[in-house]
Amino acid sequence: MPDIRTIRQKQKELIHKLIAKSGLDEIEWEKTAFPSTFRASFPTYSVSIALDEILATGSSEYVCYIHDASGKLIDRFSHADLAALNRLGETSFELMQDLYELARRRALGTDQALDDLLGQIG
Amino acid sequence: MNDFVGSYRLGDWASILGLTVGIVGFVVTIWNVIKSKRAALSAERAAQLAQNAVNRSHAIQDLSAAVAMLGEIERLQRERFWSLVPGRYAALKLLLISVRGSTPSLTPRQRSVLQNTIVEATELKQKIERSRTSDVEQLDPAALNETVTRHADKLYELLVSIREKIGA
Numbered sequence: 367m368p369d370i371r372t373i374r375q376k377q378k379e380l381i382h383k384l385i386a387k388s389g390l391d392e393i394e395w396e397k398t399a400f401p402s403t404f405r406a407s408f409p410t411y412s413v414s415i416a417l418d419e420i421l422a423t424g425s426s427e428y429v430c431y432i433h434d435a436s437g438k439l440i441d442r443f444s445h446a447d448l449a450a451l452n453r454l455g456e457t458s459f460e461l462m463q464d465l466y467e468l469a470r471r472r473a474l475g476t477d478q479a480l481d482d483l484l485g486q487i488g
Numbered sequence: 489m490n491d492f493v494g495s496y497r498l499g500d501w502a503s504i505l506g507l508t509v510g511i512v513g514f515v516v517t518i519w520n521v522i523k524s525k526r527a528a529l530s531a532e533r534a535a536q537l538a539q540n541a542v543n544r545s546h547a548i549q550d551l552s553a554a555v556a557m558l559g560e561i562e563r564l565q566r567e568r569f570w571s572l573v574p575g576r577y578a579a580l581k582l583l584l585i586s587v588r589g590s591t592p593s594l595t596p597r598q599r600s601v602l603q604n605t606i607v608e609a610t611e612l613k614q615k616i617e618r619s620r621t622s623d624v625e626q627l628d629p630a631a632l633n634e635t636v637t638r639h640a641d642k643l644y645e646l647l648v649s650i651r652e653k654i655g656a
Contacts (some may be wrong), residue, residue: 399612399635409599414605435582435588435603437610480540 371450377443378451381461382428386412388468395472403431404469410435415462415469418444428462496556540593544650547591551647554583554605558640565629565636570620581606591656599645605639 368376384406387393393406403416414431432441448458471477492498501590557580564573588594588602619627 377584394600397635397638398608398617399632405607407600407604407607409596409603412603414607433607433610435606436585437606 374443374448374451377430377441378448378461380413381448381465385461385468387466388465388472391472393472395469397473398443404466404473406469413468417466428459428466430462430465442470519529543591544593544653547587547594548647548651550583550587551643551650554580554587555640555647556585558636558643562633562636562640565627565632568627568629569628570616574613574617577609577616581609581613584609593653598646598649601642605643608635608639 384393388395388406390412395406398405398414400416402418403414405412405414412433414433416429416431417426418429419426427444427446429442429444431439433441444477445458445462447462452458557576561573561576561580564570564576584602584606587607588599594602612635616627
C-alpha cells in the first residue's frame, strides 16, 4: 500500500499529464450536469475537474474526481491536498486552475469560437 | 529369376520407386495438413466475424433502448416525477455497462462515450436522490434535460456508427 506522499505525487502527475494532453487537444473535455464541472472520459475511467464551493467558509476549491467503469467515485482530491508538494514558482492552486480553465474552454468550445469570431470580424 | 532381377537391378529400381512414393506421400500429407489448418483458421475467422456481427446487432438494439430510456427520463424530469427518475438512471447505467462488456469490437473512443454517460447517469441519480431528501424544488428540469439530450445525441451517433459498420 503506497504512502500518502506517493499517492499525492501520482495525483499531481495526473494533473500535469492532463494539462499537457489537453494543450495538444488530445483529450476531449465535456460539459456535465454541474455547471462548474467538466469531464474527460476514457474507456474505463473518467476524470472530472470542478470548481466547488466550500460551504463552511464560502470560498472555492479546485477538485479532481475520478470515477471507475461502473460510475463509482473512487478518488477525490483538491488543490489543498496537493499543497504539500508545492515547489518554488508553482502552486497546486495554479496547477489545478490551469487544468480547470483548459477543460472549461475545450468543453465550451471557447477557443474555437474566438477563432471563428476573429475570422468573421476580419 | 535371380539373374533377371540382378541384371536389370530391379531391387534398386524398387527401392528408388518406394523412396519416391514415400517422399511424394509425405509431401502430400504435409500439404493436406496445411490445407486443413488453413480451412480451420478460415472457419474460425468466419465464426469470429459472425459473432462480432451478432454482438454489434445486440449493441444496436441495446443502444436504441438506451436512447429511448433517455427520452423517457427527459419526459419524467420535465413533468417533475422525481421519484421515478433515479431508477431510470440506474437501469440506463446497467444497460450501457452491458453494451460495453458484450461488444468487444468497440473502439476506445466508443467505450469512452459509454463511460461518459455511465458516470453522468450515476451523478444525476445521486443528485436527484439528494435533492428529494432536501429540496426538490431546486432541481431544474430544463438544465437536467439539456444534459440528457446531449448524451442521447452522443449515444445515437454511436448507434449509427455501429450500424454503418455492419451495413445494417
